[in-house]
Amino acid sequence: MTTTIAPSRTAQNPLTAGQLPPWAPWGLLGVSLLIGAAIAGLIAGASGSDFSVVIVGLVGFVLYLVSVTVVSQLIEGGRKAADRLVTGLVVGAFLLALIPLISLIVTVVVNGAARFDLQFFTWTMRNIVGEGGGVLHAIVGTVLVTLWAAIISVPVGIFTAIYLVEYGRGALAKAITFFVDVMTGIPSIVAGLFAYALFALFAGEGVRSGLGGAVALSLLMIPTVVRSTEEMLKLVPNDLREASLALGVPKWLTIAKVVLPTALAGIVTGVTLAIARVIGETAPLLIIAGFTTNMNYNVFDGRMMTLPVFAYNQYISPGVQEQAYFDRAWSAALVLILIVMILNIGARVIAHFFAPKSGR
Amino acid sequence: MSKRIEINDLDIYYGAFKAVEGVSIDIEPRAVTAFIGPSGCGKSTVLRSLNRMHEVIAGAYVDGEVLLDGANLYGPGVDPVNVRRQIGMVFQRPNPFPTMTIRENVLAGVLLNNRRMSRSDQDDLVERSLRGANLWNEVKDRLGVPGSGLSGGQQQRLCIARAIAVSPDVLLMDEPCSALDPISTLAIEDLIEELKTEYTIVIVTHNMQQASRVSDKTAFFNIAGTGKPGKLIEFDETAKIFSNPSVQSTEDYVSGRFG
Numbered sequence: 008m009t010t011t012i013a014p015s016r017t018a019q020n021p022l023t024a025g026q027l028p029p030w031a032p033w034g035l036l037g038v039s040l041l042i043g044a045a046i047a048g049l050i051a052g053a054s055g056s057d058f059s060v061v062i063v064g065l066v067g068f069v070l071y072l073v074s075v076t077v078v079s080q081l082i083e084g085g086r087k088a089a090d091r092l093v094t095g096l097v098v099g100a101f102l103l104a105l106i107p108l109i110s111l112i113v114t115v116v117v118n119g120a121a122r123f124d125l126q127f128f129t130w131t132m133r134n135i136v137g138e139g140g141g142v143l144h145a146i147v148g149t150v151l152v153t154l155w156a157a158i159i160s161v162p163v164g165i166f167t168a169i170y171l172v173e174y175g176r177g178a179l180a181k182a183i184t185f186f187v188d189v190m191t192g193i194p195s196i197v198a199g200l201f202a203y204a205l206f207a208l209f210a211g212e213g214v215r216s217g218l219g220g221a222v223a224l225s226l227l228m229i230p231t232v233v234r235s236t237e238e239m240l241k242l243v244p245n246d247l248r249e250a251s252l253a254l255g256v257p258k259w260l261t262i263a264k265v266v267l268p269t270a271l272a273g274i275v276t277g278v279t280l281a282i283a284r285v286i287g288e289t290a291p292l293l294i295i296a297g298f299t300t301n302m303n304y305n306v307f308d309g310r311m312m313t314l315p316v317f318a319y320n321q322y323i324s325p326g327v328q329e330q331a332y333f334d335r336a337w338s339a340a341l342v343l344i345l346i347v348m349i350l351n352i353g354a355r356v357i358a359h360f361f362a363p364k365s366g367r
Numbered sequence: 368m369s370k371r372i373e374i375n376d377l378d379i380y381y382g383a384f385k386a387v388e389g390v391s392i393d394i395e396p397r398a399v400t401a402f403i404g405p406s407g408c409g410k411s412t413v414l415r416s417l418n419r420m421h422e423v424i425a426g427a428y429v430d431g432e433v434l435l436d437g438a439n440l441y442g443p444g445v446d447p448v449n450v451r452r453q454i455g456m457v458f459q460r461p462n463p464f465p466t467m468t469i470r471e472n473v474l475a476g477v478l479l480n481n482r483r484m485s486r487s488d489q490d491d492l493v494e495r496s497l498r499g500a501n502l503w504n505e506v507k508d509r510l511g512v513p514g515s516g517l518s519g520g521q522q523q524r525l526c527i528a529r530a531i532a533v534s535p536d537v538l539l540m541d542e543p544c545s546a547l548d549p550i551s552t553l554a555i556e557d558l559i560e561e562l563k564t565e566y567t568i569v570i571v572t573h574n575m576q577q578a579s580r581v582s583d584k585t586a587f588f589n590i591a592g593t594g595k596p597g598k599l600i601e602f603d604e605t606a607k608i609f610s611n612p613s614v615q616s617t618e619d620y621v622s623g624r625f626g
């Protein structure tokens with residue numbers, strides 16, 4: 008052992024310790040997985056059940072962790088061994104977390120592809136029984152309801168956060184913070200019932216409108232917007248506020264032209280995440296926006312279909328041709344995911360343009 | 368356009384904590400006044416109370432008078448925003464606005480206040496201020512790049528340019544060179560020398576040589592112990608403070624025997 012390492016050590020500088028070649032961990036991983044596969048095969052053969060990939064992964068992972076730690080301990084020393092062990096654990100946890108995500112996306116894409124066609128995006132469900140039809144009315148509904156929810160909650164949320172960070176002192180600020188925290192925990196169905204009760208006061212029992220849905224969603228959105236904006240405003244260095252104030256700039260202009268632009272990228276990201284959080288809400292919309300097979304561009308009046316409600320509806324009450332309904336439900340889910348993705352990409356682009364430039 | 372500042376029996380508080388007690392100083396126009404003293408004795412606190420930046424901190428307030436050419440800054444109905452437009456400030460750490468270019472940083476006092484100004488006037492102001500801060504030659508070809516991309520010393524001179532662009536009567540500087548190398552420090556000291564022909568300048572510094580090089584008058588502050596308020600010990604011509612002070616603790620401090 009020493010004879011194989013010694014020559015290379017003397018040739019290098021005295022600060023280098025023994026090192027594993029870069030391929031060694033991969034080699035160990037391969038061997039571990041092979042052993043895992045062999046064990047899985049044995050179990051499958053003995054019990055007559057199917058060959059289990061889970062067992063391969065589990066056994067391979069544990070074997071890899073043990074072997075890489077032991078080998079590294081012997082050749083590289085304790086600190087490196089701990090590093091390799093923790094690296095292995097972290098990557099393992101990452102892959103584990105990735106499995107449900109990938110599986111979800113694959114399932115939705117595979118099942119949603121069946122009806123991902125032009126008709127799906129250009130038709131409503133008016134007078135459709137069985138196959139065919141589309142979700143244009145639900146896409147329009149989702150976009151309108153979410154847009155109005157954002158119109159309501161973004162100003163409220165941002166101004167609340169500005170108050171809390173820049174002005175709020177004492178009891179009122181504490182109370183607001185407390186109630187924002189409470190709002191974070193409101194179940195979405197309660198938000199829906201609240202919006203229904205509120206609109207029923209004015210329009211009578213049985214009221215249905217897109218705006219009601221927007222109000223319900225904004226109840227869920229406001230606390231998220233407040234929280235994220237608050238964090239972003241707190242990140243703006245006090246130096247910048249003082250620099251601006253010292254130039255004789257009034258406080259409100261300092262906030263509008265120094266603090267907000269500096270935090271803008273983060274605020275935009277926060278708002279997008281808040282939108283992504285509510286765009287898939289079903290329960291409150293089921294109550295107050297209702298469902299319909301027709302197009303409705305007017306948020307102020309009448310039932311309005313939305314994508315999550317559409318998917319739920321197609322799934323819960325399939326007609327005779329079940330498969331057509333299930334296909335539409337999956338495709339609607341796929342469209343919803345795509346909309347959220349587009350929103351996120353849009354936010355990235357905006358954040359990129361507004362981010363403070365380091366310029367170095 | 369430089370004005371005299373008179374501080375009369377000023378007490379300065381952070382909430383319940385009295386940080387500075389009983390300060391009275393006459394700050395001459397067209398001269399450099401230096402504040403020296405051990406850390407925590409309240410130099411920055413006094414400086415910040417001269418343009419009402421002290422009260423920006425929650426719970427902070429002052430008791431006493433600060434007169435700018437006879438007008439009390441802390442009189443009833445005085446708008447701190449107006450005070451700060453006449454008394455500019457340069458901070459210890461360079462703090463250019465990260466969202467703005469070099470040009471915009473210099474114009475910050477104009478742009479942030481939504482004041483209208485023609486393009487050519489703006490160009491003039493940028494050049495004049497940057498020349499005033501000895502920075503023009505280094506940045507004239509890249510006025511459009513972000514201000515945070517400059518070196519620390521250049522950023523500090525940018526902040527000085529930003530402060531003089533609003534043509535204040537008084538310029539307050541809180542350890543403007545503490546983050547800078549000797550060459551940038553010299554550049555800023557030269558700059559202070561030039562600026563004092565037009566402005567009243569107050570500078571806080573920990574560097575005795577700097578105080579003796581740039582200032583005409585020096586105020587020495589000291590503190591009796593932690594939790595006690597800082598006090599003005601001696602205020603006199605700089606030459607006198609450094610050669611033949613009248614209080615023993617001043618002599619100990621400037622000769623390096625304590626603090």
Ligand SMILES: Nc1ncnc2c1ncn2[C@@H]1O[C@H](COP(=O)(O)OP(=O)(O)OP(=O)(O)O)[C@@H](O)[C@H]1O
Nearest residue numbers: 381384386405406407408409410411412413424597
């Ligand atoms: N924001 C603040 N809140 C409460 N107390 C403060 C605050 N800033 C300063 N103090 C206190 O006021 C006293 C004077 O502080 P100040 O910053 O004026 O000292 P200084 O002389 O500028 O010191 P240095 O030379 O280290 O900058 C100190 O006791 C300090 O703890």
Ligand SMILES: [Mg+2]
Nearest residue numbers: 410411412541
């Ligand atoms: Mg200080």
